[in-house]
Amino acid sequence: MTSRIAVLAIDATDIRLVADFWAAVLGWRVIDEDTDIISIGPADASWPTIDVCAVPEAKTVKNRLHLDLRADGSSTEEEIARVVALGGRHVDVGQPPDATWTVLADPEGNEFCILKRTVQEVR
Structure with a gap:
């Protein structure tokens, strides 16, 4: 048995800016969103995905x-x-x-x- 990468996390102070950037770069879309995390991923729902997570520091x-x-x-x-x-x-x-x-x-x-x-x- 092995592990599989499911999600990569990127810290950001402006999660919308960073999530939109990475979605555009990768041709992905927002798949889930709340106030502190925006998740983006491929249209086919494959792995891995990226969570852009709010942090207070730059x-x-x-x-x-x-x-x-x-x-x-x-x-x-x-x-x-x-x-x-x-x-x-x-x-x-x-x-x-x-x-x-x-x-x-x-x-x-x-x-x-x-x-x-x-x-x-x-x-």
Whole structure:
């Protein structure tokens, strides 16, 4: 027997802003909502989902856990531009200049990466 990832949790002070950002980036939708948590997930109700949880404090240090994404159906450069247009921003966490990933942050500063190879290139 093993465990299966069911939910990833992202802390935020503005849960609507962060949930809407991640839903747009991933092509997901809101699946549940209350005053302190907004849950987003794929339309087919598969796992994992993401809970955006209200916290009183702002992010102050680099994430200990982050998401790595691959462009799916577009080039990596097009996906980076799309995510930046949605509110993401480039950040420097000490990655090398020849990194095979681009480090971005969501609207509240949570880092994530878009990997150089697309979904289609790794299949």
